[in-house]
Amino acid sequence: MTETKYLKFFLNEIGYSVHNLNTIAVALSNLPANSVPNPELNIKWEAKNLEKSCIAARRFAVRSSLVFAVEALFEYMSNISDDELWKKLNFDLDFKKKLSTNDSKARRFSEFCKSIPGIEKEWYLLVELMCHWRNQIVHASTSNAGLSSSDKRFLETKISFLYDNFYHFDVMKTLEDYDADKVTLKEATTLITFLIKCCRKIDEHYISSISGLSNQVYSEVLDNDDQFNLLKKQVGSAKRNRQIMKYIGVKLPYLSAEKITMLANEYK
Known part of the structure; x- marks a missing residue:
């Protein structure tokens, strides 16, 4: 077995998020001007301005998928932390344990990942940003957390690498869009990709580590x-x-x- 039951459930939930979001975007971009709902849907739908409706629907789908992906991440991290064998490893890695200062689930994730082999710093920082973004969407009036200045500077050193290796992902624009709370389809799908990469590495570390227990x-x-x-x-x-x-x-x-x-x- 190469995946824990926790990762399998996680991937069943969001493993096709990128494809699903792209499918929504393609479908919305191809709606004809005289679109009417299929009678089998049994819904009422009237678009007074089709272009505006499509833009709003795409924005809703992107923001909702980001929130859903982060919630799935939090559940995965909690399940790993509660696992009986994980506790036996004595790594002192517990996602559910609050940090002594500036606690948040976003920061707990980054602190957790620092001890996991194979996870690059830019990966977990971008997922931390994603977690902060989730809070910004869900708690718009109260959330003002974000990456530290030093973490932002680190990501700036990875501009070319991220652009060249992750489908022209523009990290500077992403940081600007975070401040403006305007997540794009490209940003959401790329952040979800990093989220999945981190969870796969955590899973690999779990399986390789418990195999050495007595x-x-x-x-x-x-x-x-x-x-x-x-x-x-x-x-x-x-x-x-x-x-x-x-x-x-x-x-x-x-x-x-x-x-x-x-x-x-x-x-x-």
Whole structure:
């Protein structure tokens, strides 16, 4: 297994966000002037000014997708932090733990990512910006947080790299648009791309790290599982052994078949 159940759920939610947003944009750009709703939709729709309606609909879709993606990110980060094996790693990385100063989920994400191999600084800073943008959309009158001056200066050093490697992404324009709260389709889709890249690296780190835990740790996790304890109490039989091995594979799906067999043998 190359992905945790947390990442799979996350990707099921937003994995096609870029394609879906682009599909909406293409569909809106091709609406004929005399458009009428398909009767099967069973809705009332009258566009007094089709061009303005399309612009407003596209803006709504872009802003909504940004908020939705960040909410999915927060759920993924909370699930990883609550994971039993993640806690056993003693990394002291807990997304749900408040920072001592200037706490926000946006900043917690950046602090978390600093310890994850393979995540570039510009990746997590742009996702932090995305999180701040979510707050700006949802809490327009009260949110005034953003990237620090030093973080903005760092992103400025990556202008050419980001432009050349991420479909002409203009980070300076993005920072300006953040200040004006005018997120574009291009900005939203690129930020979502960085968000997914960060989560994939967190997931890789989780899986590679827990594979190095001792059998004692795995046994502790299993012994604290009520359903597994019911299996252990069954009379010894080939069926019981098969059920135990199958349950370990479900409970600890990121372990190798060899490791699962070794653990199951301890409960024969």
